[in-house]
Amino acid sequence: MKRTPLWNDLVLEYKLPWRYKKTIDYSIKSINTKIYELNQFFSKKTKPKNTDKKVSIIIPTLSKGNQADHFFKLKKLLIKYLPNQTYHNYEAIVLCDGSNPKVENMVKSLKDRRIRLFISEKTLGFWGHPLTRKGIELAKGDYFVRMNDDNIPYKNYLAELVEGFREDIGVVYGRVVYKETALKAHGNNFIGKKSRGIPNNMCTFTIPRDKSGKILRTNIDCMCYLVKINLAKKYVDSWDNSFAADWFFIEKLLNEGVKYKFIDKLIGVKR
Known part of the structure; x- marks a missing residue:
């Protein structure tokens, strides 16, 4: 200097x-x-807006089945990335679908007060949706996001989404890159055709996969969006046990007139 x-x-x-x-x-x-x-x-x-707002990150996880060990490895990586966020005002609620000593020991070893643990008395299944509803019930933040074990948020993930909120905005969402297993599972949505009328005019494996970022089924994923917690608690029952529950939840918000904002930036990876 x-x-x-x-x-x-x-x-x-x-x-x-x-x-x-x-x-x-x-x-x-x-x-x-x-x-x-x-x-x-x-x-x-x-100075960024909304820096005093807390984000509740809800992370359901498998406890049994052939993929339990695989998802445990993914979860360890996800939990490792959370402290790297440039936005520090968050809580992470890890919800185990039944007894899961590995996850329980991992969370305790972190000694991070922002990360809480919930263990259901029995295995509930349904892609973690019952646990998502429980997480919304337990959430103490101002905003809510559901993450899966295979998600990796970029460092600016929370900051970008939180910055998009205004008094009249209830949902803020951005772009997520699909890779590895997630890309194989959803590849038909991206390659050579219009899925549900949405063209992949981004010429890349991102969701939303169109330039305008339309908020439509198969064009957003639960990792993409942040929701005001008062809305999540009010309409929690619309997050049902069907495979596409995350979309039906958003659809309910839209039908109720909730306003949304699209942040045209890459905010994370779904593997």
Whole structure:
């Protein structure tokens, strides 16, 4: 950082009479004060909105079955990425579908008060949807997002979505990249045809897969969007036990006139 010249530096450099000391000293002090005031002004102007709002991240996980170990590895990676968020005001509720000592021990070992654990008394199934409803019930935040074990949020994930909210906006969503297993499972939505009338004019494996980011079935995923928690609690029953419950939940909000905003940025990966 460049040092601000002292008054005597200027006197010597420009061979000024020493009586100019007070004038120069005052001028430098005045300039530095103005620079400080400008920095304060612009820092206030550019300060992100909604930074006092807490996000509740709900993460259901399998406890039994052939894929339980696979999803445990994915969950460890997801939990590892959460502290890297540039937005720190969140809570993560990890909900186990029945007894799951591996996940329980992992969460306890983190010693992070922001991460809570819930274990259902029995295996409920249905793609974790009963646990999602329970997570919404337990949530203490201002916004809610459902994540799966195969999700990796970018560092700016929460910050980008939270920044999009205004008083009249109930849902904010962005773009997510599909890779690996997720891409194989949903590849037909992206390649060579219009699925449900949505063209893949992005020429890439992202969802939403169209340039305008239409909020339609198969064009958003639960990781894509953040919802105000009061709306999530009010319409929690619309998150039913069907495979596409995350879409039916959003559809209910839209039918009730809830306004939404699309953030045309990549915010994470679904694997």
